[in-house]
Amino acid sequence: MLIKKMMRDVWKNKVQFLAIFIMAVLGALIYAGLNCEWFTMKNQADAYYEKTNLADIWIYDEALGENDIEKIKAIKGVEYAEGRFVINGSEKTTGNSTELQLNFVTDGKISDVLTQEGDKFSNSKEGIWIDYQYASANKISVGTKITISVRGLEITEKVRGLILSPEYVYNVKDDSEMIPDHQKFGYAYLPYSIIENLGINTYTEILISADEKSVEKVKKNISGNFSTVIDRNTYPSVTALNNEIQQHKALGNIFPVIFLAIAVLSILTTMTRLTKSQRIQIGTLMSLGFKKGRILRHYVSYGFFISLIGGCIGILIGQSVIPKILFEIQKPIYTLPSWDVKIPTFNFIMVALIVLLCTATNYFACRKELKDVPAETLRTLPPKTGKHNIIENTKIWNKMGFNFQWNVRDICRNKIRTLMAIIGCLGCMALLLCAFGMNDTINNVGDRMYNELFKFQNKVIFKEDADINEIEEYNATLAGQLIQEENIEMQYGENKKNGLLTVDSGGKCINYENDEGMLKKLPDTGVAISYKMSKLLGIEKGEKIKWRIIGDKHWYNAEVKAFYEMPIGQGICMSTDAYQQLERFKPNAMLIDKKISSSEVNDSVVDTIKSKDEFIDAFNSMLDTMKMIVLLLIVFAVLLGIIVLYNLGILYYTERFREFATLKVLGFKSKRIRSLMVSQNIWLTLIGAILGIPIGFLVLSYMTNTLGDNLDMTPKVFGSSILICFTGTILVSLLVNLLLANNIKKIDMVSALKSIE
Template sequence: MKPLTRNMYRDIGKSKGRFIAIILIIMLGVLTFVGVKAAGPSLNDSLDKTVTAKKLSDIQVISTTGFTKKDIDLAQKTKGAKAETVKYKQVTGGKSHVAISLYGYKKANNQNQLIVRSGRLPKNNSEIILDQVAKTKYNYKLGDKFTFDKSADLKSRTYKVVGFASSPQYIDNESRGSSNVGDGTVRMFAYIYDKQMNLPFATELNVRFKSLQAKNTFTNSYKDAVDDKVDSLKARFKNRASTRTKSLLGDNLSVINSQQEQLDQAKSQLQQAKSLGSDVTSQEQTLNAQQAKLTAAKKKLQEQTKTTYTWQTREDLPGFSDYGESSDRIAAIANVFPVFFFLIAALITFTTITRMIEEARGQIGTFKALGYTKWEIAKNYFYYALAAGLIGTIMGAVIGNESLPRIVLALYKQYIPLTWDVKFQWVYALLALAFSLIATVAAAMIVVRQELSEGPADLMRPKAPKSAKKILLERIKPLWNHLSFNRKVSYRNLFRFKSRMFMTIIGIAGGTALILTGFGIQNSIGASGTRQYNEIFNYQAVVRLTKNNQTKKALKVLNDSKQYRSSTAISATTGKVFANGKNVDDVNIYTPENKDFSKYIHLENTKKNKTIKLKDNEVVLTKKMANTLNVKAGDSIKINTTNNKGGKIKVSAVTQNFVGHFMYLNKETYNQLFKTQPKVNTLLVNLSTQTNKQRNSLANKLLNHGGVVGTSYTYDQQSTIAKMTSSLKPIVLIFILLSGVLSFVVLYNLTNINVSERIRELSTIKVLGFYNNEVTMYIVRENIILTIMGIIVGYGVGNLLTAYILNQASTPLVIFPLTISVIGYIVATVLMILFTMIVMLITHQKLKGIDMIGALKSNE
């Protein structure tokens, strides 16, 4: 082995701690960068693999009158389409009489295959397989009897439970969609033999395209392709609704028309008898009653036979878009947090390599004097840096890519069992390798080149110390004169070695900021729901009336509830808002009926923090919508409601809001804008604390007896946001853990560099009689000051970093307010102090064993 190579191995052996520290810092940076970058794609790929394996349909069509073989054939005329039908309807049943999505089971069907969690699929007409939530939430067991309500209209009301399953149509265990029965929310799904359902036709048409299965369901390519397929199918079904309606009316309408003709003849004869002066009062009443019955029968027949289609894609399925948004949020976090993390790691590594080579000046000078070429000397440091960079990168990339995504997948328990699909992120691994080599190899080459530019004699002498200069504190005489000698030395050293000071502050500030950011992400996402339903909305339920002026009927039911406190009536509709070439869909347009509206919704100006009053001929917009449209108070917008009414109107103010899009206007403005008077169709209801059972019971009573379309509770919306927060907990905990480890390694490494650079100085003061504790404090005192400064800087950086990530992670409907709990600040501070103390103890043990004679020997 050549002397240079042997020397390199000796250097590694003598400074194992530094070599390992470089590897650890690089590994942590790469692990976080690659691992978090891989988490979002792995979530999407895993769900895509799961729904593809279970043959989830690309498009679902619901018909009010059902589908026939003609509809299947028509759908399959679209290139690559495979269509099949299933009986489906929403019913109520079970112990709690909840709303259930009931499907007819057919062995011949291949699409939307169930994931059996326990038990088996039905084998005969008396068996049922239930949603997994029936087991986990409603305590059903295999072998139990499940009874549907009479209104379900089934061949049999009671079935034996033979299995529990998950479905690719319901990927989120918490969400089953809305319903027009029960309390307005579907609580579970179930499958029985389709012959048990008293439906003359299948009501759902599922369409799947072979060409789309190779595309990831979350990519724009897939979504665009599905939209094209929907357009193609809609074009084929354009005239099918009217044809189907006429076909169903058929003979039934002929019978009614025949009866109408007979009735018309009887009326004509009655008129003739009247003209002759006969008393036909009783006959006239009979004919009027018959006419009323016939008119009602005709109207009912027309309603029953009127065919309408509801089109939906995977994005419209319960929980699907939420899952996609969840992975998008992780991807948004991954674009910022790991990059910042890695930059800190790379910066510290760069500094460590630089210091290492500067310490080896004597060796470099010796080898240069012995006649070795610049490249022969440089390449050993190149290999040293390359080895550390490669080992750290490979370990970080493999561990990060293989562990973090799997940890996240394992903790996503609110979703259906996923078939894990974790692909190695080569692009990010190679990018991390490039950054790592810049931080190690580039640093080594730059510094070696700079050192080799000097002559052998200069290199073999110690580098001349920096000349002493007065620091700012020295100029403040009253303060400086009262400081002890040790403190004066510490403060002088801090400002004398500015690069060391800044690197330590950056390292501590970076760790503090990263820990704060971890807490901030979780706190801020949770705060969107908390602030929306505590500060802005002061109601617990929204009751939608079936018709206008049904308020009394609903209030009668509400007044019978012990939890009811008060309510206010509003006119609520939805529409689209346009401005500056942009638009926002699904805007909730609220017009209050009474002056007590401000007790239920608090409108506050986002800039002036003043309560907003609704002015004539002006509207109030919520913040997210105003930002999207790029409008402010004084600008004009255009509004179109779902029934194509609207026009231009001025914005009077922008109000704070965190969830959803809302527009508020008074009755006069509504009348002026839509050319009609607003009609009450919604109640905002204030309720005391309710249990799930009480919420379901009240919603059921309102639906059955209160003239209500449905009731939605803010509790459910808050639960959704809480679930969104909990889904990020794994990522946040990983961030905090890795940030803490990085902070410790950085502090330890910089302290080691500090000690090695000042070994002669420390040996000198030890020879002068300083005790071990005093020698340790000589170094640690500087660390304490820098730690405090780093923590303070970290607070500011943490807030800025959190704000930026929240902006990147926001959704079209939600604003995440910057919120970092006191716990976050306490944990970050305590961890930094704890790391400083651990490093202090390690340093103390190291300084106790200093070879003073060896350190003080002359290098010349």
């Protein structure tokens, strides 16, 4: 009997229960979708690293030998160590200007590779194993012979297999690249014997596998003996993927909270109204012998089943749809052997939390009506004693119109419904503002970086072995701006960070700006440091920073003379005068503020030329995932606004049904009554939208702070975006309320005012 009653009640109040259901679906969908996406990437990457025994520590130095390896193996906590020789070479077989990073491997027990096609890699077999993505882009197959030019020597080997390496999940040539170009750059693995035959018997890298608990101790033990020592936390490929995962993890945790909060408030208002309207039915059930506990379970089950079904459906849709959409954007950037979706256990915990909160809210909303004895419950609940609010005691009250007085009193009598309306509109506005703000922030960063800070049209990358005199002559011919870019390690106190050093010869191709305006030139001594890097290191102007080029043992001390803003690529900048007090200036790139014709390309020194448009395209591609999430947020925010406002409109109409009928009897026109209903909801929408603006800014700030160490995005929301969000929220409210206000015409005054029997 109670089940049939529940079905009738749900159908009779279908709009309110549908709103709760959709809130549960959306909250679970967003949570499950975004968390499933980052969890899959983390899970697949961890499995990949474990299967291939990714190195725990990497050592970079010149002329490393077997003696170094034996000393490292003797350190407590080290499980194994092996050397390899790594060098870049030009691959000539494809006919294109391509480059391969060659790894000449001794053992292959650490950072092993996964074979996708052909033979499994072995250092005892002759041949070359090629990056699977590079091979696919250049149509290289197993069995093909390829020729690679290295330092004037040519190596010709047969392709034995196509592979994936855990060290190249994010495979870019250098810091000037943001998106992998698999057609132009890849990697290859070869037996160490091949490089030995060319007269080389040293290593450039040593890979260490260490006990998980001992990694930090081992790293500290060997750091002073070699040029560069890094672990997984600072290895570029691992760091890039981890930063992406952390961004999406933060997004997946914050937005479902808004939907869950509104679902809980919806349950509270709906069930409070339902139990009040069914007070006599509850008294009848108690009189018929139904225990209070059973009646309570009956009403509590409304929230339990709706939230359970909604949460389960949301999770099923979320983890099936959202990860696949986002993975299509991630696959060109990150290379993992598998993208099969992995479902985290905490997705189901989220459903349990939704059910628990909705059920608990339902319980507290219903138990009040069960406190009285049956005889008392069978009586109609007397109306609340009217209380004068603060405004009524002021002189302004009597000057206000009927609409104002009616709505103020109604708001004061129904505080929970009012709170829900405000929070619903607040959530809608905050989500919209955050979504539009993120879009504005991304567009502003791109525009500022490539139109205001970077004035060059082309960036020329020089060959590693290019003669410095030829470079200077070429620069004089094209009136360019020479720069030297190096990956460096920086230290201040206990804080260490990797970043980018830019040595600038001066010119108009790069503008350096800070809070005080444009820097006329870089300091003649010391360094300028990017704002983001200064915050990461905790360093202030006038203090000294230690830095060294990765691969160099020598540390330099330099005073921080200035700050500058840099959206992408955090680090330090130096003038050539300041740098040449420490080292010789060796430019490896040139910036030009004009287009370069093919006749102006000097093949003896030029490696590649990148246009500004290529940098902009790479920047946009890097943030495609964020843009997709922004689009999802806009869709969900609009849905949130429609559902909440429609639910509140129905609730308001149902609660005021008899009062509206009374007003009609007293001669009020439907248009006048409709204005009462619409005006109150517009008031609450305005309050919610205004309060949603600072909340939206807070959420946006939180999002931009999760973008990793390399990006420095200042939250930016254009006035037009605030206006669109604000107007959109008001329009949604107005349209929903106008739609519901038409019900005023359908009120049957006789049945509405009929005495309760």
